[in-house]
Amino acid sequence: xxQFDYSRATSTSDATRAASVHGSAIIAGGTxxxxxxxxxxxxxxxxxxxxRLDLHQITPTQDGGLRIGALVTNSDLAAHxxxxxxxEVLSRALLAGASGQLRNKATTxxxxxxxxxxxxxxxxxxxxxxxxxxxxxxxxxxxxxxxAILGTSEHCIATHPSDMAVAxxxxxxxxxxxxxxxxxxxxxxxxxxxxxxxTPDVETVLQRGDLITAVLxxxxxxxxxxxxxxxxxxxxxxxxxxxxxxxxxxxxKIAQISLAFGGLAPKPWRNQQVEAxxxxxxxxxxxxxxxxxxxxAEAQGFGANDFKxxxxxxxxxxxxxxxxxxSQ
Amino acid sequence: xxxxxxxxxxxxxxxxxxxxxxxxxxLLRHHLDLTGTKKGCDHGQCGACTILVNDRRxxxxxxxxxxxxxxxxxxIEGLGTxxxxxxxxxAFIKHDGFQCGYCTAxxxxxxxxxxxxxxxxxxxNVSSSLDGKGALSxxxxxxxxxxxxxxxxxxxxxxxxxxxxxxxxxQ
Numbered sequence: 001x002x003q004f005d006y007s008r009a010t011s012t013s014d015a016t017r018a019a020s021v022h023g024s025a026i027i028a029g030g031t032x033x034x035x036x037x038x039x040x041x042x043x044x045x046x047x048x049x050x051x052r053l054d055l056h057q058i059t060p061t062q063d064g065g066l067r068i069g070a071l072v073t074n075s076d077l078a079a080h081x082x083x084x085x086x087x088e089v090l091s092r093a094l095l096a097g098a099s100g101q102l103r104n105k106a107t108t109x110x111x112x113x114x115x116x117x118x119x120x121x122x123x124x125x126x127x128x129x130x131x132x133x134x135x136x137x138x139x140x141x142x143x144x145x146x147x148a149i150l151g152t153s154e155h156c157i158a159t160h161p162s163d164m165a166v167a168x169x170x171x172x173x174x175x176x177x178x179x180x181x182x183x184x185x186x187x188x189x190x191x192x193x194x195x196x197x198x199t200p201d202v203e204t205v206l207q208r209g210d211l212i213t214a215v216l217x218x219x220x221x222x223x224x225x226x227x228x229x230x231x232x233x234x235x236x237x238x239x240x241x242x243x244x245x246x247x248x249x250x251x252x253k254i255a256q257i258s259l260a261f262g263g264l265a266p267k268p269w270r271n272q273q274v275e276a277x278x279x280x281x282x283x284x285x286x287x288x289x290x291x292x293x294x295x296x297a298e299a300q301g302f303g304a305n306d307f308k309x310x311x312x313x314x315x316x317x318x319x320x321x322x323x324x325x326x327s328q
Numbered sequence: 329x330x331x332x333x334x335x336x337x338x339x340x341x342x343x344x345x346x347x348x349x350x351x352x353x354x355l356l357r358h359h360l361d362l363t364g365t366k367k368g369c370d371h372g373q374c375g376a377c378t379i380l381v382n383d384r385r386x387x388x389x390x391x392x393x394x395x396x397x398x399x400x401x402x403x404i405e406g407l408g409t410x411x412x413x414x415x416x417x418x419a420f421i422k423h424d425g426f427q428c429g430y431c432t433a434x435x436x437x438x439x440x441x442x443x444x445x446x447x448x449x450x451x452x453n454v455s456s457s458l459d460g461k462g463a464l465s466x467x468x469x470x471x472x473x474x475x476x477x478x479x480x481x482x483x484x485x486x487x488x489x490x491x492x493x494x495x496x497x498x499q
Binding site: 001005006030038075 | 378455
């Protein structure tokens, strides 16, 4: 690990000021960042420790939603009474991720900003446009079994590894961000992430010095909440494909549905056209296939990850069967 | 670049001047000679370094010592002694919850904290309901312990040991 300076933020303004300096990195749980620093994939000059900031609370909002402080751990969020009762898909997604030890340390803000697990990003002996812009991407023609089939570019096919963010996407979460001038802005989670395009090193719209202070959930969505994760082993593995679904039936038809997907793209993936095609319709295999056709219209495999195209179709259809059969 | 850090470890206060890069795991093993905590993968994948920080289990390899100023830490040395083993330690011996023993300290720290999580009503990925009231079945124990690998594959003994310790602690 390369040498770095360490500073402990005592207020959010202190944190944004320290984080605005070139070469600095904010550290919260550190479960991803410290690993990347050991491997020298990331080598910040300064670590800004925000763990002492007062961002550990989960509180109701005035509009009937929930405000989740950026430092709330994945364990506390999954076990929170309101989340378990009203945002079940979020608890389920969190519990499907990582291990008990990691969930005790990983935070809400850090989970959103964790880096891809693409092996080429981790291996500093290999080129990687995300780690070293312009160096190339060997994943496209290499070991790409876990990598993306949607939203990729010729420069990068990495996936975003979070489960939590997939559920939050289906719940229309909004990210609250404070900047160096003390202003707070709200960014829809879908707008937080950038697709790789020609700049895969730019993963979010956040600017230097920005600090995620909270995630806001709107009022709970009625209906059945399901998180289905398909992976290489039954626990403690990243998703090959995951689907977060919240659906409500009315008189035999799908009254409302929201869907988000993990393991398929450089960001938690949502396609409102899929939801539009399902809404107001009576569930059927043909309808589910039509939804999968829309989701996968532009899907592209790179050899070893070709299987993800039929796998995501089957997983989506299985989830749709579950949410439409049991929430009649 | 170093920082003075004060930690309470197994009830004893230690003030250390550590390089920022020192993980909590390396502080325990290399600076304080608390070698019960083991280094396996050093990347948060195996759980051999599991310790309790402020009563919660974490991977000591994925956190920096300087971030833990003022924290209360329990390692395997703090759970019991050779003359006065904890219930979990006794159960691991009784049920042969190990072969080579390298993962055992992490398994025991992890299991000790895991029982508290279950008792607090935390659900798991295999819980049919999120109400946290389900029984601590073998499947639940395996899921909740999935962050601790045992390359000798003593899993049957480990699960049996945890079941017994869970009974003794009122589960």
